[in-house]
Amino acid sequence: xxxxxxxxxxxxxxxxxxxxxxxxxxxxxxxxxxxxxxxxxxxxxxxxxxxxxxxxxxxxxxxxxxxxxxxxxxxxxxxxxxxxxxxxxxxxxxxxxxxxxxxxxxxxxxxxxxxxxxxxxxxxxxxxxxxxxxxxxxxxxxxxxxxxxxxx
Numbered sequence: 479x480x481x482x483x484x485x486x487x488x489x490x491x492x493x494x495x496x497x498x499x500x501x502x503x504x505x506x507x508x509x510x511x512x513x514x515x516x517x518x519x520x521x522x523x524x525x526x527x528x529x530x531x532x533x534x535x536x537x538x539x540x541x542x543x544x545x546x547x548x549x550x551x552x553x554x555x556x557x558x559x560x561x562x563x564x565x566x567x568x569x570x571x572x573x574x575x576x577x578x579x580x581x582x583x584x585x586x587x588x589x590x591x592x593x594x595x596x597x598x599x600x601x602x603x604x605x606x607x608x609x610x611x612x613x614x615x616x617x618x619x620x621x622x623x624x625x626x627x628x629x630x
Contacts, residue, residue: 514618559577
């Protein structure tokens with residue numbers, strides 16, 4: 479099954495490369511006791527902040543709450559906007575809205591996309607955190623207080 483998801487992921491990347499779509503996604507910096515929650519997907523390597531795409535007719539906040547619930551069974555309290563970022567990797571025009579939340583309930587129920595998840599100390603992250611997620615976590619850990627706008 480993992481091979482099928484991996485194959486589908488790469489087919490989707492090829493379609494994106496040809497069509498150059500505009501996408502909007504959300505990521506969540508979920509912190510508890512100076513540790514951040516990261517996920518590993520079934521279809522690609524490395525650690526990521528939880529999140530995903532915004533669906534048509536869905537609010538940005540609604541997408542963040544849905545993705546948190548679907549990926550790791552998290553029920554979020556108050557969200558804070560951390561930043562809005564742009565990514566042109568693989569010829570896409572991808573826009574990522576990042577939220578922070580320090581008050582949440584975790585059931586740990588994952589969906590098919592998530593191979594595993596874990597909390598890592600903000601100053602002890604694994605080596606294979608995706609670069610965009612790593613930058614956001616470091617900004618958060620450094621005490622970034624104002625909303626950011628920039629490149630992923």
